[in-house]
Amino acid sequence: MPVRPETGAFLIAPDPARPGLTRAVTGVDHTGAEQRVSVVEERPLTIFLNSREIVTAMTIGDYPEYLAVGFLRNQRMLSDRDVITGVDYDDDLQVVVVRTATETDHEAKLTRKTRTSGCAVGTVFGDMMEGLEGLTLPPAQVRTSDLYALAHRINTTPSLYLDAGAIHGTVLCEGPRPLVYMEDVGRHNAVDKIAGWMASEAVGGGDKILYTTGRLTSEMVIKTALMGIPVLASRSGFTAWGVEIAQQVGLTLIGRMRGQRFLCLSGAERLVRDADPASVPPEDARMRRKGASA
Amino acid sequence: MPVRPETGAFLIAPDPARPGLTRAVTGVDHTGAEQRVSVVEERPLTIFLNSREIVTAMTIGDYPEYLAVGFLRNQRMLSDRDVITGVDYDDDLQVVVVRTATETDHEAKLTRKTRTSGCAVGTVFGDMMEGLEGLTLPPAQVRTSDLYALAHRINTTPSLYLDAGAIHGTVLCEGPRPLVYMEDVGRHNAVDKIAGWMASEAVGGGDKILYTTGRLTSEMVIKTALMGIPVLASRSGFTAWGVEIAQQVGLTLIGRMRGQRFLCLSGAERLVRDADPASVPPEDARMRRKGASA
Numbered sequence: 001m002p003v004r005p006e007t008g009a010f011l012i013a014p015d016p017a018r019p020g021l022t023r024a025v026t027g028v029d030h031t032g033a034e035q036r037v038s039v040v041e042e043r044p045l046t047i048f049l050n051s052r053e054i055v056t057a058m059t060i061g062d063y064p065e066y067l068a069v070g071f072l073r074n075q076r077m078l079s080d081r082d083v084i085t086g087v088d089y090d091d092d093l094q095v096v097v098v099r100t101a102t103e104t105d106h107e108a109k110l111t112r113k114t115r116t117s118g119c120a121v122g123t124v125f126g127d128m129m130e131g132l133e134g135l136t137l138p139p140a141q142v143r144t145s146d147l148y149a150l151a152h153r154i155n156t157t158p159s160l161y162l163d164a165g166a167i168h169g170t171v172l173c174e175g176p177r178p179l180v181y182m183e184d185v186g187r188h189n190a191v192d193k194i195a196g197w198m199a200s201e202a203v204g205g206g207d208k209i210l211y212t213t214g215r216l217t218s219e220m221v222i223k224t225a226l227m228g229i230p231v232l233a234s235r236s237g238f239t240a241w242g243v244e245i246a247q248q249v250g251l252t253l254i255g256r257m258r259g260q261r262f263l264c265l266s267g268a269e270r271l272v273r274d275a276d277p278a279s280v281p282p283e284d285a286r287m288r289r290k291g292a293s294a
Numbered sequence: 295m296p297v298r299p300e301t302g303a304f305l306i307a308p309d310p311a312r313p314g315l316t317r318a319v320t321g322v323d324h325t326g327a328e329q330r331v332s333v334v335e336e337r338p339l340t341i342f343l344n345s346r347e348i349v350t351a352m353t354i355g356d357y358p359e360y361l362a363v364g365f366l367r368n369q370r371m372l373s374d375r376d377v378i379t380g381v382d383y384d385d386d387l388q389v390v391v392v393r394t395a396t397e398t399d400h401e402a403k404l405t406r407k408t409r410t411s412g413c414a415v416g417t418v419f420g421d422m423m424e425g426l427e428g429l430t431l432p433p434a435q436v437r438t439s440d441l442y443a444l445a446h447r448i449n450t451t452p453s454l455y456l457d458a459g460a461i462h463g464t465v466l467c468e469g470p471r472p473l474v475y476m477e478d479v480g481r482h483n484a485v486d487k488i489a490g491w492m493a494s495e496a497v498g499g500g501d502k503i504l505y506t507t508g509r510l511t512s513e514m515v516i517k518t519a520l521m522g523i524p525v526l527a528s529r530s531g532f533t534a535w536g537v538e539i540a541q542q543v544g545l546t547l548i549g550r551m552r553g554q555r556f557l558c559l560s561g562a563e564r565l566v567r568d569a570d571p572a573s574v575p576p577e578d579a580r581m582r583r584k585g586a587s588a
Contacts, residue, residue, distance in 0.1 A: 023534040027559035030438070030571045035557060042512055042533035058512065058535075144324070165550075166509045166531030185511065185533055215460045217479065218336055218352065237460030239336035239479055240317040241352075256459075263329060265321035277324045 012180040012197065014159040014169070021060055022164050038164045042185045048097040049077060059189045060160075060167065063182065063196070064089045067189055068096040070196030074223050076131055078199075132222065137230035137250050138206040145275035147233060149176040150211055151257050155284060159183060161213060170194055172229075173209040187214035191223050198227065205229035216242045216255050225249045231270065233257055238265055259283045306474040306491065308453040308463070315354055316458050332458045336479045342391040343371060353483045354454075354461065357476065357490070358383045361483055362390040364490030368517050370425055372493075426516065431524035431544050432500040439569035441527060443470040444505055445551050449578060453477060455507060464488055466523075467503040481508035485517050492521065499523035510536045510549050519543045525564065527551055532559055553577045 016022070022038045029035045046056045047068045054077065059067060065087040072078040083101040090096070150173050160167045160183050168187030172180040172194045182193040191212070198205065205228035212220060212234045218241040224232040225245070232246070233254040243265045246253040252267030260280035264271060310316070316332045323329045340350045341362045348371065353361060359381040366372040377395040384390070444467050454461045454477050462481030466474040466488045474491050478484040485506070492499065499522035506514060506528045512535040518526040519539070526540070527548040537559045540547040546561030554574035558565060 025532070025534065025537050025559050027557055028562045028565075029558075030554055030556045032567060037557065037559075039532045039534045039537060039559070042535040164531070166511075166533055185509075215479075217460075237458070238319070238333045239460055240319065240333045241336040243319050243333060260324055262324045263321055263331065264323075265319050265331075265333070268322045271322075273326060 010157070010178055010181055012182070013157060014161075014181055014183050016158055016160050016163040018062070021062060021160060040160055040164045040167050040185055044094055046093075046095045047071060048095065050097075050099055050103055057189055058186060060184050061094075062184075063193045064096045066182075066193040066196030066200065067184075068098050068196065069199050070192035070194065071189075072098055073199050074192055074195050074226055076226070129222070131226055132245070132249055135225055135249050137225065137228065140207060140230045140270060141272045142209065142231050142252055142254075142270045143175070143272045143274050144277075146173075146176040146209070147254065147257070147262065148260070148275050148280050150178055150209065150233075151235070152281070153178055154181065154211060157181065169213045171211040172198070172203075173211055174207060175209075178211070179208075187212060188219065188223070190214075191220065191227075195223070195227050209233060212236075215239065216246075216253055218242045218245055221245045221249075221251060221253065225251050230267070233262070238263075304451070304472055304475055306476070307451060308455075308475055308477050310452055310454050310457045312356070315356060315454060334454055334458045334461050334479055338388055340387075340389045341365060342389065344391075344393055344397055351483055352480060354478050355388075356478075357487045358390045360476075360487040360490030360494065361478075362392050362490065363493050364486035364488065365483075366392055367493050368486055368489050368520055370520070423516070425520055426539070426543055429519055429543050431519065431522065434501060434524045434564060435566050436503065436525050436546055436548075436564045437469070437566045437568050438571075440467075440470040440503070441548065441551070441556065442554070442569050442574050444472055444503065444527070445529070446575075447472055448475065448505060451475065463507045465505040466492070466497075467505055468501060469503075472505070473502075481506060482513065482517070484508075485514065485521075489517070489521050503527060506530075509533065510540075510547055512536045512539055515539045515543075515545060515547065519545050524561070527556070532557075 022040050024036055025039045026034060026036045041060055042058050043061045044056045045059050045064050047054045049072055069087060084098060085101050086099040088097045154171050159169060161169050167183050167185055168190050169181060169183045170190035171178045180194055180197050182190040184190040208229045209231040210224050210229045215236045216234050216238045218239060221232060221242045222245060231252040235257045236255060238255045243253060246266035250267060252270045254262050254264045256263045259282045260277035316334050318330055319333045320328060320330045335354055336352050337355045338350045339353050339358050341348045343366055363381060378392060379395050380393040382391045448465050453463060455463050461477050461479055462484050463475060463477045464484035465472045474488055476484040476487040502523045503525040504518050504523045509530045510528050510532045512533060515526060515536045516539060525546040529551045530549060532549045537547060540560035544561060546564045548556050548558045550557045553576040554571035
């Protein structure tokens with residue numbers, strides 16, 4: 001899909017005002033005063049691959065088709081060879097069915113299970129690493145000026161994260177431009193929705209940067225690598241295995257991005273330091289306050 | 295198990311210095327300077343119930359026996375009726391086997407799957423709500439002075455959260471006393487480890503408060519209710535379904551605890567406002583900085 005280089009516009013951006021993503025809830029605060037607050041929704045979405053029920057994801061509920069396709073691809077239950085003939089979503093049943101031209105050999109891979117907020121892949125451990133052997137990510141360069149521009153742009157874009165918190169955001173970026181910004185109660189859903197969009201629009205990952213508000217765990221690194229994206233950046237921290245896998249597959253892993261600060265624990269050779277950190281303004285106070293909603 | 299009322303000492307507290315919980319990793323920071331940082335470990339732990347492999351959890355690796363027992367109980371695969379005859383952990387194989395006097399009827403409930411960091415229950419959606427029907431939590435009172443004392447005590451206790459970040463903490467509390475403070479890369483593991491400790495020590499939840507650094511999602515609320523704990527507090531935010539379930543089962547749900555601030559979206563009738571919020575000191579800056587590691 002052609003990305004419009006002439007504009008920095010998001011192709012998909014959060015729509016905090018969209019009905020159904022949040023619910024107004026009344027409670028009391030520390031002073032005893034009644035407070036009416038906006039809280040993010042969390043709904044079950046059951047994903048079918050052809051006639052086989054695969055998983056029930058707990059999701060905020062937007063972009064169910066992208067979530068289903070992206071989940072199945074990141075589970076390696078759908079490959080480039082599989083031809084998707086249809087993706088049908090039923091809002092009442094909260095079911096989405098992905099249909100392929102021929103039965104894939106993966107329907108039997110999983111049995112029925114729930115994937116709840118913040119939850120990750122339900123497949124066997126062996127499968128988690130599947131497809132990483134021999135995977136090589138392109139030697140793309142990453143300009144620190146782009147990283148700073150992306151962080152500032154994303155942190156100042158209206159989002160449910162800023163409005164309601166308790167949600168994760170993941171953004172597919174190209175150079176200094178954020179392209180697709182997905183949010184979900186499960187950070188893995190946000191990544192899967194991006195994978196689904198990439199598959200649906202035939203967008204490759206080789207020249208992209210993936211930015212997330214969530215932690216850089218083994219699974220986030222594996223999903224990013226399987227999406228063919230050579231750079232994963234986050235405002236959050238690392239796990240040791242996430243770093244180890246990134247180093248194995250040659251993925252550039254950047255964490256703890258706050259204002260001018262960041263830490264690169266893998267693939268630093270891709271960094272092109274074309275920005276003076278001292279010139280980067282501090283983060284907006286709202287971001288710092290929102291921090292622990294993750 | 296008798297809790298020593300004469301002391302406020304933790305029965306179990308984090309041990310950030312314990313070997314094997316973190317790994318020193320070398321990277322470069324925003325200035326290009328080499329940095330050696332401490333990163334939390336993330337390891338697979340495969341849990342067996344008798345001869346049946348149930349799940350592979352991604353965990354920091356401490357208290358595998360508590361994690362296994364607590365996971366199985368929170369999955370309702372182990373009940374009070376099941377007699378545990380042994381819990382065997384093999385460090386090399388990263389396997390823990392929970393043995394019961396008689397085969398339970400739950401071994402067949404799950405097939406092999408992985409539970410990764412931040413990941414939640416792998417059972418079917420229907421099962422998630424199982425056991426909540428007819429559940430009534432005790433009408434315990436919650437003193438706001440206790441909530442403030444707990445938050446201050448927990449936030450100033452040395453932990454991996456403060457040292458390395460990218461980890462969740464969950465604390466079983468009684469009145470103003472934090473009793474058991476568990477940390478894990480998966481916040482659900484931290485809760486399960488507490489459930490395992492409660493089961494192993496025959497400690498009831500009716501007079502307890504559960505404090506977590508993580509979000510108040512449907513699953514956190516369900517686990518807390520199944521543990522018989524009437525109060526769940528967090529420094530993070532809410533999801534709408536989490537609030538809805540808490541209201542259904544009569545659980546007191548308190549979120550966004552920062553300094554003197556908090557928000558109660560369910561069960562406010564349990565609150566006893568015996569503390570002047572104005573007397574509560576602001577949070578330590580380290581906590582605010584650590585916020586987004588979740």
